[in-house]
């Protein structure tokens with residue numbers, strides 16, 4: 719499979735980067751092709767709510783002149799998509815949130831019989847690293863990603879939360895195995 723991974727952390731060499739790296743290594747071990755996109759290195763602005771994208775049906779049609787349209791092209795070309803973010807204020811880091819907002823241009827007809835998406839049917843999962851526990855902390859992102867997947871018609875393979883991530887060199891031992899489990903769920 720051709721898998722696109724999207725790192726939404728503002729820093730590399732942090733927990734999210736390390737966990738995503740472990741997941742990518744498992745994918746590569748199983749002979750999948752992995753293309754990492756580091757959103758912090760790109761320019762992806764927030765959605766301007768112009769709805770210009772609703773005027774085109776053959777392409778996403780976002781008219782903002784930044785890097786998001788090229789990222790969408792890579793997502794559309796991929797067989798599967800893996801999103802990764804640190805938990806920020808119980809939600810997505812802004813680097814990834816901006817892209818998710820912008821993905822409104824990938825969808826048309828939501829809620830009706832003509833509901834379509836340029837990324838429909840692709841397996842997708844979300845990796846989340848957080849300093850705290852899962853309960854009462856990562857529960858909101860666990861609830862919201864399935865709704866995003868439903869909106870974009872992705873095939874949601876799960877939200878994988880990695881709790882108790884503080885020092886990158888002290889990541890809990892279990893997280894290595896869970897990274898491989900995430901890789902497996904995305905590709906099976």
Ligand SMILES: Cc1cc2nc3c(=O)[nH]c(=O)nc-3n(C[C@H](O)[C@H](O)[C@H](O)COP(=O)(O)O)c2cc1C
Pocket residue numbers: 727728729731732733734735804805806807808809847848849850851855883884
């Ligand atoms: C602005 C900000 C907001 C954060 N909000 C939360 C939070 O709501 N819950 C939590 O458990 N950790 C929170 N954290 C901690 C990070 O999610 C956690 O340390 C994460 O693993 C950092 O990822 P990184 O090393 O890839 O940057 C926050 C950190 C920052 C900088």
